[in-house]
Amino acid sequence: MSLAAALVLLPLLAAVLLALLPDRASRLNIVASGATLLLAILLVLTEPGGDGLLRADALNMPLVLIAAIVGFGTAIFSEQDVAYEMFDRRRARFYHAGFQGFMAAHFLALLSDNLGVMWVAIEAGTLACVLMVALHRTPAAIEAAWKFFILCGVGIALALFGIIVLALAAQPLLGHGEQLSFLALRAVAARADPGLLNLAFIFLLVGFGTKAGLVPLHSWLPDAHAEGPTPIAAVLSGLLLNGAMLGILRGKAIVGTNPAVISPGSFLIVLGFITLLLAAFSLWRRRDAKRLFGWSSIEHMGIVAVAFGIGGVPGHMAGLLHLWGHSLVKSAAFFAIGRAARMKGGQGIESIAGLTTTHPALGWGLALAMAALAGLPPFSLFASEVLLAMETGRERPWLLPLLILGLLVAGTALLHAMQRLCFGLPTPEPIPARSGLATLLPLWVNLLLAAILALAMPEPLARMLLEAARLLA
């Protein structure tokens, strides 16, 4: 069995076990996530390749590694967090099984070479997430889950239409059974009908764009992040959005090889800028801390879309690096804010203040995470944003003012919120508690990794980043 297959099957097995075993669910969850992380590290160290359904390449291997890191951190965080949820036994079992089920689906979506299998995996991951968002059973949670479900249902239906049209475009060129393979499609797309490829890309972009939180079908995202359990918000932002972005990237890599199509980059740039600007201004109006971070995810997906739209090797490198950094930092921010909301008894921004005074390790962690999200050094989001700005200035200088405007408005909004959350007079705590290692460890490890990505990226990762950008450009 290949490593890639093991990486999908291990969380799946863990999900089945967690659904069956009554006790020690959160411990088993951590063990399974840790083992998955080991497998992911092994996978990154081996040569890319593999044939048939699963194929590890430079594009998906770093995303798999990041997903495993964030998954492991989330499993540790959720051991502490779930204790506050007062889940009954059945629901706690369901929650942990759903978490591992989502991880399995996400790894399958990342590693699959077959676009049909990728689509099925993304759908399965969505179903798992919807169930977990609805877990609180409050009317607000049900509304958020329903909206998530309906919008993403429409989104993935549109994406499937795009995939079917791709298969139709490849039909005269490829043998039976190969029409959905990414590798085969990429090889023949240059000879396929450009009209069909255009049609396919539009549907892939709108469909997977819905899942990635791109405007206009983004409105599920803040609600789903705010109303579900915090660990789910961390994996929604850290993993699910990456999976959807990878779908768009695969579509772009196939369609872009044909010189006669309308450049897929221009669609991405337009959608990306609308997303970035809308989210940047919306960030100023947020009163709920988890919704704030949800909107910040929309903003960052806008930046990523712009980077992939600008294209070229530097543009794609900026986009990929931004995806990696965003996963690490955003999940760290959710760990911190989730813990703070537990201690302060509410997730409104006004109910949390002065965290650095009462809980220095947690408060400074949150402050650094928010500074990183605002694009300040020394984190990798700063590096990717600078790279993007330089490439935009070189390729399409007239877009640079818009990009800088979006980044500044969003960055200052986050810094403003950071000041209110982390500094000033501390708000009272109903139940005084310590931050706890289960929050601090994943929080600081993720921040450290995001800084390492910017300052001293390990050589294999740097090589893969370059290779993936070349593959896409």
Place this chain on the structure above:
Amino acid sequence: MGIGELPYDVAHVLGGAMLLVSFVLLYQRRVASLVNALALQGALLAMAAVWQGYVQGAPQLYVTGLIALVAKGVLIPIFLRRMMRKLAPGHHTEPASNIGLSMIGGALLVALAILVVLPVTTGAKALAREDLAVALSIILLGLLMMLMRRSALAQIAGLMTMENGLVLAAIGVAGMPLVIELSTAGLVLVAAVIAGLFARVMHERFDSLDTDMLDPHRGEGR
């Protein structure tokens, strides 16, 4: 293959009939008729799949047809009707917004689908391209239905229609791999949405299935 040849004509008639049912779904207010129309569309889809299986010599499409017939033609409609009767008795009609406007919107969307698909598919086989135009029309009409009608049942019907359109598109592509898997996965999605509605009605005991009810819980409580 062109007009006047049997494979083409039959596929066209079945696809066209599905499109007509989509228009019925767009304006139908009575719950029972809405469910009947969904069942009819499912059955037509099953026939289209079997016909394509026969024309293309692809036996796996018979399985797709069978799944569509059993699930969409029979089981889901029976379940929906029972659920509505049991959980929301006296709930015979659904709110529908302006019928004339929906019809005009629907006609425009069909025109759009044809205008978009036919010019770009000149290279593909005639059967595939016209099938694709019909399928895209059905998908867009499903989307319109979800936009125009607020009730949860109508949103489910819209999503089911979209899914029917997707399967129709998939079976029209000769040699398309994974048709059974993809159509089953789509079906799971629809079934899950229905289960979600069921859970919502059961647990929350909402008086109405109108999604407007939930609006106060939207966003930040503005």
